[in-house]
Amino acid sequence: MVASYTQLLGRRYKGKLDADADEFIHYAVDGVNRMQRLIQDLLTYSRVGTQGRGIRPCDAGRALERATANLQAAIQETQASVEHGPLPAVLADETQLTQLFQNLVGNALKFHGAAPPRVRVRAEPRGEEVRFTVRDWGIGIAPEYFERIFVIFQRLHGKAEYPGTGIGLAICKKIVERHGGRIGVESQPGEGTAFWFTLPAAPSHPES
Structure with missing residues (x-):
C-alpha cells in the first residue's frame, strides 16, 4: 500500500509542486522499493531451512x-x-x-x-x-x-x-x-x- 501511494504521488504530482517535493517523493519511492527487496530477500533467507523441498x-x-x-x-x-x-x-x-x-x-x-x-x-x-x-x-x-x-x-x-x-x-x-x-x-x-x-x-x- 505504501509503495502504491508513493508511486501514485510521484506520477500525479511530478512537476506540479516544487523541486524539493519532487526529490522527497523520489526518495520515498526509492526507499519503499528497497524495503520490498529487503523483505523478499529476508523471507528467502529464512525459508531455506523451513520450506525447502526434499533432497534427492x-x-x-x-x-x-x-x-x-x-x-x-x-x-x-x-x-x-x-x-x-x-x-x-x-x-x-x-x-x-x-x-x-x-x-x-x-x-x-x-x-x-x-x-x-x-x-x-x-x-x-x-x-x-x-x-x-x-x-x-x-x-x-x-x-x-x-x-x-x-x-x-x-x-x-x-x-x-x-x-x-x-x-x-x-x-x-x-x-x-x-x-x-x-x-x-x-x-x-x-x-x-x-x-x-x-x-x-x-x-x-x-x-x-
Whole structure:
C-alpha cells in the first residue's frame, strides 16, 4: 500500500509542486522499493531451512539452465556470455540449487568490469561429492573480505554503485550448508572471482 501511494504521488504530482517535493517523493519511492527487496530477500533467507523441498538426485545442468533463464534480462542487458561444461547429477533440492546458481551467476553479471561479463561454470567430481565453480573475470574481491561477504547484510559497495541488499551470498551459504556442503571464494581485485561450493554426488545406481 505504501509503495502504491508513493508511486501514485510521484506520477500525479511530478512537476506540479516544487523541486524539493519532487526529490522527497523520489526518495520515498526509492526507499519503499528497497524495503520490498529487503523483505523478499529476508523471507528467502529464512525459508531455506523451513520450506525447502526434499533432497534427492537432480540434474545440476537443468538447475543452471533454469537459473540462466531467470537471469535472461540481465544477460541480454550486459551482453554477457555464460558457458558451462557437463554438470553431473547431485543430491539436492533442485529449487534451491537453481537459486544458488542464480545468485552466483547474478553476482558475476553485476560486478563486472568495462568488458561484457563472461561467466564459466564447471563441475569436478571428488569422490562422494561434486565441487562446482562459478568463475568470472570481473572486478574481483580483496582476500581480507572473503569471510565478510557471506555474512548477512554485509556489502562491500554502496547501493549507488551496485544495487542489492547484501543477503544473496548469505542465502548461498545457507543453502549449501543445508545440503552438508561447503562454500568459498578465490579472488584478487581486478582479476575476477571464482566462487566454489560442494554438494553430495548422486549415487551412480540409485536404489529403486
